[in-house]
Each structure stands twice: as C-alpha cells, then as structure tokens.
Amino acid sequence: MRKRLRALWKPELYHGWGRKKRFFEGWYYKVVSADEKHAFAFIPGIAMDADGKQQAFVQVLDGKKLTAAYHQFKGSEFIAQPTIHHVLVGKSNFTDNYIDLNLPNIKGKIQFENKFAWPSSWFSPGIMGPFSFAPRMECKHGILSMDHSLKGELIIDNERVDFNEGRGYMEKDWGHSFPEGYIWMQCNHFSTAGVSIKASVAKVPWMGSSFVGFIAGILINGTLYQFTTYNFTKLRHCSVEATQIAVTMENLKHRLEIIAHRERATVLAAPIGGFMDARIEESMMARLDVKLTEKKTGDIIFEDTGTSAGLEVAGKYELLLK
Numbered sequence: 001m002r003k004r005l006r007a008l009w010k011p012e013l014y015h016g017w018g019r020k021k022r023f024f025e026g027w028y029y030k031v032v033s034a035d036e037k038h039a040f041a042f043i044p045g046i047a048m049d050a051d052g053k054q055q056a057f058v059q060v061l062d063g064k065k066l067t068a069a070y071h072q073f074k075g076s077e078f079i080a081q082p083t084i085h086h087v088l089v090g091k092s093n094f095t096d097n098y099i100d101l102n103l104p105n106i107k108g109k110i111q112f113e114n115k116f117a118w119p120s121s122w123f124s125p126g127i128m129g130p131f132s133f134a135p136r137m138e139c140k141h142g143i144l145s146m147d148h149s150l151k152g153e154l155i156i157d158n159e160r161v162d163f164n165e166g167r168g169y170m171e172k173d174w175g176h177s178f179p180e181g182y183i184w185m186q187c188n189h190f191s192t193a194g195v196s197i198k199a200s201v202a203k204v205p206w207m208g209s210s211f212v213g214f215i216a217g218i219l220i221n222g223t224l225y226q227f228t229t230y231n232f233t234k235l236r237h238c239s240v241e242a243t244q245i246a247v248t249m250e251n252l253k254h255r256l257e258i259i260a261h262r263e264r265a266t267v268l269a270a271p272i273g274g275f276m277d278a279r280i281e282e283s284m285m286a287r288l289d290v291k292l293t294e295k296k297t298g299d300i301i302f303e304d305t306g307t308s309a310g311l312e313v314a315g316k317y318e319l320l321l322k
Contacts (some may be wrong), residue, residue, distance in 0.1 A: 003082045003142030009233045012096060012117075013125040014080035014087065015174045020053040022274035025174035026059075027087065029108055030097055030284075031150055032308050033164040036189060039063035039284045039308050042099060043268075044089045046078045049275040056089050058103060059269060059277065063284020063308070066266045070276075071103055085144070096144060096170075101154065108154035110163050112170075116196070117218060118143035127215055127228070135160045136203055144170035146219045147188045147196035169196065169310075176274045179203050180210075181316035183238070183245060185260050187306035189220075195220055196308065197257055197290055199227075200209050201238055201249060202317045212320055216249055216256060218292055220302050225292060227251050239322045240313055250295065259289040270314070286311035 007013040014137040016025050026045030043059040054075025061068050071090070079088040085103065087094045091102035098111040118127045127143045150166040167188050179202035188196035198217035214235050216227040227233040227249040236255075245260040265281035272278040286309040293300040 005273075006019075006082065009120070009122070009125045010085075011015045011140075011172065012085040012144050013082070014085075015140075016046060016048075016080075017082070019048065022050050023048045023174075024176065024271035024276070026271075027144070027172040028170065029094065030169040030186070030310060031099075031163055032166050032168070032189065032284075033161065033163050034074045034167075036290075036308050037064065038161050041282070041310070042101065044087055044092065044094045046075065047274060047276045048075070048269060050273055053275070056275070057269075058089050058092055058101075060103070061268060061282060063266070063282075063285065063310075064205050066264055068192065068266045068268055069105075079192075082242075091101070091312060094225045096301065098152075106154055108152065110150050110152035110154065111256065112145065112148045112168055115145035115148040115170075116222075116224075117145055117272055118217065119224065120158065127217070128229050137175060139173055139175035139179060141200075141215070142172045143198065143217070144172065145187050146198065146217065146224070147194060157253070163258055167193075169198075172270075173197070175271075178270050178280070179315065180205075182312070183240070183247070183317060184312040185245070185258065185286070185288060185309060186249075187286075187290075189308045189310035190304045190306045192304070194222070195302070195304070195306075197258070197288065198315055199249075199256075201247060201320050203316065206278050214249065216246055216247075216258075217254060218290065218302065220292070225251075225254055225256070225301075227254075227256055231253075235322055238320050238322065240317050244278060244313070245313060253295060254301070255293045255295055257289075257291040257293075260309065261287040261289070262311065262313075263287075280314040283311045284308060 056078035
C-alpha cells in the first residue's frame with residue numbers, strides 16, 4: 001500500500017504494486033537525432049490479462065523506416081524500483097535520466113539532460129491533476145519530460161546512430177485499456193529550440209457515463225501554457241480528415257490552435273483489458289502547425305510549424321468531433 005500511495009504523487013513511478021490481473025503500465029521514450037534522420041520510440045512496460053497471465057515487453061518504433069518490433073519477456077523479467085523511476089525489462093534499463101538498451105538488434109545508452117516535467121503539487125499530481133485521485137479510470141497519464149536534450153549513441157542493426165544534441169520526450173500510461181477513441185499528438189522540433197507541445201483528446205468513461213476529456217500543454221522559453229479539462233479549458237473545435245486533424249482549445253487567457261498534417265503510420269500493440277491485444281497506428285513524421293494567441297489582446301505569442309511530430313488517431317474518433 002505504501003508503494004502505491006507514493007506513486008500517486010509521483011506519476012513517473014510504477015503504479016502496479018499489488019496488481020495481479022487486468023492492468024498495464026508503459027513508458028514512452030521518444031528520441032530524435034539532431035539532423036532528424038533518425039526517430040525512435042522505445043516503450044517498456046508490463047501487461048496482465050483478466051486471468052492473471054503476465055508479460056513484460058519493450059516495443060520499438062522506427063518512425064523513419066515505418067517499422068515496429070515487439071520484444072516480449074516473462075512477467076518476472078520486469079523489475080521496478082519503488083522510490084525512483086528505474087525499470088528493468090530483460091537486460092534493458094529505463095530511468096528518468098537515461099535508457100540503456102540491450103535488445104537483439106539495438107544496444108547502447110542515451111542520457112537525458114535539462115528535462116522539463118509537467119508541474120506537480122499535492123492537490124494536482126502531474127498532468128492528470130485532480131483526476132489522479134479518481135478510482136477505476138480506464139487509463140491515466142503522466143508527462144516525465146516535455147523536452148530535453150540527448151547525449152549518447154545506439155548501435156542499431158550494426159549501424160552506429162549518433163543522438164548527441166538530439167531532442168527527447170517522455171510520457172507514460174497505466175490502467176487497463178486505452179480510451180475508446182482518442183487523438184494524441186506531440187512535437188518538440190520547431191525553429192526555436194526548447195519549444196514542445198503535447199495535446200490529446202479522448203472519450204473518457206466516468207461513473208457509468210462518459211465525457212470528452214482533453215489535455216494540452218505548450219512549453220515556450222521555460223513557460224508551460226496548460227489547457228486541461230480541469231482548468232476551465234474549452235474544446236472549441238475538433239475535426240479529423242484524411243490528410244489533417246484540427247484542434248482548437250481555449251483556457252481563460254489563451255487560445256491554442258493546432259493543425260496536424262498526417263503522414264504514413266506504423267502499427268503498434270496497445271492495451272485492452274490489461275493485455276497488449278489491441279492495435280493502433282502512430283506516425284513520427286507528422287507536421288504540426290501551432291498558434292498560441294492571447295485572447296484579450298489578440299497578440300500572437302507563438303506561431304510555427306513543427307516536424308518529426310508524433311500523431312495517433314485511434315478507435316471511434318468520431319465521438320470527439322466538434
């Protein structure tokens with residue numbers, strides 16, 4: 001119980017202590033080389049089905065080659081530390097500050113510097129805010145770092161890949177299933193370094209009913225502008241077309257407009273009922289047109305197009321349209 005309570009206020013920690021079935025937890029590490037020629041997502045985690053069958057995994061997405069690999073391990077090969085974020089899956093280590101990979105075709109270490117985590121407080125632990133305390137939600141979310149620099153290299157298929165001065169991003173999910181329908185996008189490759197955006201819209205079951213929840217944040221020069229269901233943000237527009245997705249949100253002071261240009265995607269395994277039996281598609285080559293405006297004056301705080309963006313549109317997305 002103490003381990004689970006500690007994790008409640010530290011989203012980066014493992015939350016599955018005492019869980020034996022119908023549960024998953026996964027961390028998402030995005031790394032992009034300085035020249036943007038290499039973009040990978042490494043996703044370690046644990047999955048438990050309704051009968052208590054367990055498996056650990058490290059999923060690897062090569063965003064440029066449009067390939068994905070699912071490395072499966074015994075449940076016993078997943079080891080998490082209770083007081084710090086340090087997960088061992090097989091012989092690969094995943095922490096707040098580095099990943100050290102030992103997979104059949106990928107080996108090496110990448111360190112993270114100058115991380116920016118989503119702010120956390122006693123009453124609002126991370127990006128979930130007060131929803132962190134809500135019981136029996138199908139999926140919860142955490143942001144470990146909106147943006148950071150990379151140091152290191154990997155040997156991938158016998159090729160040395162340099163990630164020095166590249167950019168990284170870290171987040172995680174835990175619960176039993178991904179939402180019935182959702183949109184997710186993330187980018188930290190703009191013309192100015194240190195700018196990062198993450199936005200998602202999802203159908204959220206709640207107390208026998210459901211609602212459309214949304215979370216977005218844009219980091220500019222060390223300032224994080226937050227757009228969330230719980231800080232009086234309104235979802236003004238949400239559309240999904242074959243070539244682009246458009247989302248507009250407004251909080252009390254600012255208006256955030258995003259147009260995501262869709263590119264080819266790769267199939268990944270995703271949780272349903274605790275096990276990794278669902279399928280989603282993710283692109284790491286999308287482009288995001290982003291505009292942040294101050295509502296009172298109409299001044300444009302930020303306007304730019306980001307590249308090497310992550311983008312997912314999954315499930316019954318028509319439930320989100322507005």
